[in-house]
Amino acid sequence: MDAGVLSERLRSVLAPVLGGDVTVGGLERLPGGASRETWVFDASRPGRETVKLVLRRDPEGAPASGLRLEAGLLEAAAREGVPVPKLVLCGDAGTGLGSTFMVVEHTEGETIPRRILRDETLAAARAHLAEGCGEALAAIHRIPVASVPGLPSGDPLEQLRLLIDRLGEPHPAFEIAFRWLEHSRPPSGGEVVVHGDFRNGNLIVGAEGIRAVLDWELAHVGDPLEDLGWLCVKAWRFGSPLPVGGFGEVEQLTSAYERAGGLQVDHAALRWWEVLGTLRWGVICIVQTLTHVSGAVRSVELAAIGRRVCEVEWDLLELLT
Amino acid sequence: MNEAGLPFPPPDAQSGEHVSDGASSHQASEADHLYRPHDLPTLTQLVDSVRTFLESDVLPNSAGRTRFHARVAVNVLGMVLRELELGPGQAADHAERLSSLGVSSEEELAAAIRSGALDDRVAEVVEVVRATVADKLAVAHPGYTEAGRAAPPTPADPT
Numbered sequence: 001m002d003a004g005v006l007s008e009r010l011r012s013v014l015a016p017v018l019g020g021d022v023t024v025g026g027l028e029r030l031p032g033g034a035s036r037e038t039w040v041f042d043a044s045r046p047g048r049e050t051v052k053l054v055l056r057r058d059p060e061g062a063p064a065s066g067l068r069l070e071a072g073l074l075e076a077a078a079r080e081g082v083p084v085p086k087l088v089l090c091g092d093a094g095t096g097l098g099s100t101f102m103v104v105e106h107t108e109g110e111t112i113p114r115r116i117l118r119d120e121t122l123a124a125a126r127a128h129l130a131e132g133c134g135e136a137l138a139a140i141h142r143i144p145v146a147s148v149p150g151l152p153s154g155d156p157l158e159q160l161r162l163l164i165d166r167l168g169e170p171h172p173a174f175e176i177a178f179r180w181l182e183h184s185r186p187p188s189g190g191e192v193v194v195h196g197d198f199r200n201g202n203l204i205v206g207a208e209g210i211r212a213v214l215d216w217e218l219a220h221v222g223d224p225l226e227d228l229g230w231l232c233v234k235a236w237r238f239g240s241p242l243p244v245g246g247f248g249e250v251e252q253l254t255s256a257y258e259r260a261g262g263l264q265v266d267h268a269a270l271r272w273w274e275v276l277g278t279l280r281w282g283v284i285c286i287v288q289t290l291t292h293v294s295g296a297v298r299s300v301e302l303a304a305i306g307r308r309v310c311e312v313e314w315d316l317l318e319l320l321t
Numbered sequence: 322m323n324e325a326g327l328p329f330p331p332p333d334a335q336s337g338e339h340v341s342d343g344a345s346s347h348q349a350s351e352a353d354h355l356y357r358p359h360d361l362p363t364l365t366q367l368v369d370s371v372r373t374f375l376e377s378d379v380l381p382n383s384a385g386r387t388r389f390h391a392r393v394a395v396n397v398l399g400m401v402l403r404e405l406e407l408g409p410g411q412a413a414d415h416a417e418r419l420s421s422l423g424v425s426s427e428e429e430l431a432a433a434i435r436s437g438a439l440d441d442r443v444a445e446v447v448e449v450v451r452a453t454v455a456d457k458l459a460v461a462h463p464g465y466t467e468a469g470r471a472a473p474p475t476p477a478d479p480t
Contacts, residue, residue: 031386170431172450179434304393307400310457311465317454321447 001060001098003027007041010055013096014043014103017089021045036065040106053088057101064092064100069150070216071102073193076147077213082139085212107212109204113238116205117246125209130248132209133198133231134256140213141224141262143193151193153221156276157181164283167290173313177279180320186225186269194222199236200245224263228253229273234315235281235308275319282312354405365405372398403460411456418449427453 001009011024027041039055058065071090078084085104092100110116117126145151157178164174196218204212232243232250240246244253254265289306291297354364362370372395379391416425422445424430430449433439439446458465 170428172427172430172434172446173454175431175434176447176450179437300390300394300397304397304400307397307457307461310454310461313450313454314458314466317447317451321451 003029006039006097009096009098010041010103013091014089018043019045035059035062036067052106054085054104054106055097055101056104057097058099060098062099066217067100067102068092069148070219072148073143073216073219074102074104076143076193077140077216080139080142082136082143083210083212085214107204109206109211111201111204111214113200113236113246116200116203117238117240121207122205125205125207126247128209128252129205130244130252131256133203133244133248134253134258134262135260136210136213137195137198137224137227137231138257138260138262140195140198140227141192145191145193145221148193148219151219151221153191156222156226156280157185160276160280160283163287167283167286169286169290171282171309171313173316174279174282177275177316177320181272181276181279184272186266186272189223189225189263189266189269191221192224194220194224194226196220196222196227197230198227199231199233200238200247201236223273225265225269225273226276228257228265229270229275230277230280232270232274233277233281235278235312271319275316278312278315278319282309282316285309285312365402368398368401368405372402400460403463407456407460411460415453415456418452422446422449 007024007027010027011022014022014024023044025042025044027039030038030040037055037057037059039057041053041055042050043053044050056067058067068090071087074084074087078086085107088103088105090100090102091097095101110119110122116122116129161178164170195213195216197215198213202213202215203210204214231245231253234243237243237246242248243250250267250270254267254270258264285305285308288302289309292299292302293306353366355361356364375391375395375398380388380395383391419425419427419430422430422433422439422442424433430446434446455466
């Protein structure tokens, strides 16, 4: 479907929501995203301000992904006060765009981690970003599990074990981490809606702080500390010495999380989840580089990521020994 | 032409088959990754020429995704050069470290840690694994192991 046809179809699916006199212009596909397309466009109506919207959709002919579930998550998150892009519409292949899709309002702001960590105009926001993350995570963890039916669950340590065994690339440092994780497991912090990829890189940041939490693809039901531990993984610091996303201290994150109604954070348990997150990032590096090595997706970026596994091995040894 | 009518100098004028004339400014040997019968440039010099091209011609004249990938590619070729230089020595050291623990591969070491077979030698195991990971980092990301300061950025950082 070319941009002209897609514009016309978008116009007709948006008409019932935005009014019959809506027009669609400036449709442009954003680079990246082999498994999911992202388009931006303007929706205009006579006498009203033009709004910039974002279309995310599955490639035509591909099996439906979790986009509908994500749309439900965005609405549930908004109800709890999580900053998220505002959902305009979602639909399945029969709705008129040829595949499952969702349309959200475009959120202005910065998403590129290095700029979030270095941009002068974001200096004030940066100083309180860890607190903002604590507040957003407390709100995410308040989402009633029953309000988002269909979220996956399961033991993340067991899932990681199965995944790495399937990859056939054993690493002694990873086994040291597995042994430690198996023997030091903290008591469960409860079962909540976990974002699953809450980190520097999946946040839209403006001068006043977090404007939107993106990429809900990995959301599931699990332990709330999983999200906090993942945010502290060294890979998301992008060279900065600050442990929380490269912009803050652990104390800023946990005290804001607690003040906003999140559970009391046991720091030993948080460390366990940071180790698990670090190990998970190491396994993801292997998965990504194998998509290049196998020939499924050829890319120098994916090739290079395989040689980052040793950074993660080093991080694990530093955390554990 | 010599006495035999061939366009070669007499045999005593040649020092041997290998290019090892100390006076030559293009001296190269297997240590520089020149595997005869191949000609100069050596492997190292070839890779370096591509890296320099990417760095000084492609990077300043590209933007967006191409520029990002060019930067990753420069970094990757840096890794290749370091592995060419350090790889053989590291492989020998690695084999020696593994045999000190009674195993012969990373797979065997991973399995022994997993099964608990090396639980009574934890300190030694950690020392071996740390040395191996440090070697890998010396190729993949020099400076990463330096404590007390942030590691230099990797162009391949996820964004």
